[in-house]
Amino acid sequence: MSEHIIGIILNGVTGRMGARQHLERSIVAIMKDGGILLPSGNRIVIDPLLVGRNPNKLRQLAETYGIPKWTTDLDCALSDPNYQIYFDSQTTALRVPALTKAINAGKHVYCEKPVALDLSSALELAKLARIRGVKNGVVQDKLFLPGFRKLRRVIDSEELGRLLAVRADFGYWVFERGDEGGLQRPSWNYRREDGGGIILDMFCHWRYLLDNLFGNVISVCCIGAIHIPERYDEFDRKYQCTAEDAAYALFQLEGNVIAQFNSSWATRVRREDLFVLQVDGTDGSAVATLRDCWVQPSSATPRAIWDPDSPHREDYFSGWLLLPDRAKPDNAFRLQWEMFIKHVVADTPFPWDLLEGAKGVQLAELAMLSWRERRWIDVPPLNEF
Structure with a gap:
């Protein structure tokens, strides 16, 4: 059995839902269980990097969940080749600029909804992801x-x-x-x-x-x-x-x-x-x-x-x-997180992409x-x- 380490940038998980559902009950829970086991017997291990605008909240989350890496510099995080996935659960008004940066940096992107404030912006994101050839998904919890x-x-x-x-x-x-x-x-x-x-x-x-x-x-x-x-x-x-x-x-x-x-x-x-x-x-x-x-x-x-x-x-x-x-019953957010991570690492199906997110907008x-x-x-x- 071999391990595949997947680096995930988590932006905006300082909010209540992001901290509780995406960080504590999904990412941290997967880490506590030793990662995600693939049918081949190989295991996916998560390396998280917390990103946000408030250093005090980031430091507190990092200490609470034993996550050593955090930063307020999104550009620096996106430039790190060890992190292949970018996740966004910021307020909706901040999502499009951050996702655009992440896609242009070659990151696979996963995000909360709404993906944008308007349909035009949501479709532009979906187009950009297709052009750049990155995998993408939207939370459909x-x-x-x-x-x-x-x-x-x-x-x-x-x-x-x-x-x-x-x-x-x-x-x-x-x-x-x-x-x-x-x-x-x-x-x-x-x-x-x-x-x-x-x-x-x-x-x-x-x-x-x-x-x-x-x-x-x-x-x-x-x-x-x-x-x-x-x-x-x-x-x-x-x-x-x-x-x-x-x-x-x-x-x-x-x-x-x-x-x-x-x-x-x-x-x-x-x-x-x-x-x-x-x-x-x-x-x-x-x-x-x-x-x-x-x-x-x-x-x-x-x-x-x-x-x-x-x-x-x-x-x-x-x-x-x-x-x-x-x-x-498993946590709904964790179930979809595991599906998206396997989609990135093992190319398993994941139908809820940015275009599906655009339909909601x-x-x-x-x-x-x-x-x-x-x-x-x-x-x-x-x-x-």
């Missing part, structure tokens, strides 16, 4: 969550029959100020000029979920809202919100499937999880959350009778079958156009540049 992996198996089994409609409810209440608990989301999320807004943030997720699970999106109708007009930033200073904190959308998919998604940071949760998705078919229905999936076939579907004058006696939850876990951009013009907007294919 919800495809790897246990609940949606189970839902994928249910759909592939065809036990739901012909798919009819999809209904999804995402969100939770984001408090206007941090108070004792701290801010739940960074203040830039609510400023359009800084790349904020729930449409750009979440429709990139909805695009890959819809395309991969139910059928390609062919049109969108959307309306957004700034429900909470004033919030407080990280220094408890009041500011005006210029980006929407909620969006309500209809999507038409291939195969005449209709999807409706409510996305809100101004809603209180009374459902199984922060994100609940139901798909109805001719032979059954399924409901998926981040971790679980329930199925109700036609044979177990109750015969509902509309009678608002009679006491409610039907338990509509009891007729659903909870699908068991086949094994202990496209849907967000067209949803914003639909909101402005108050009409349905067609979603053209992005199979060619």
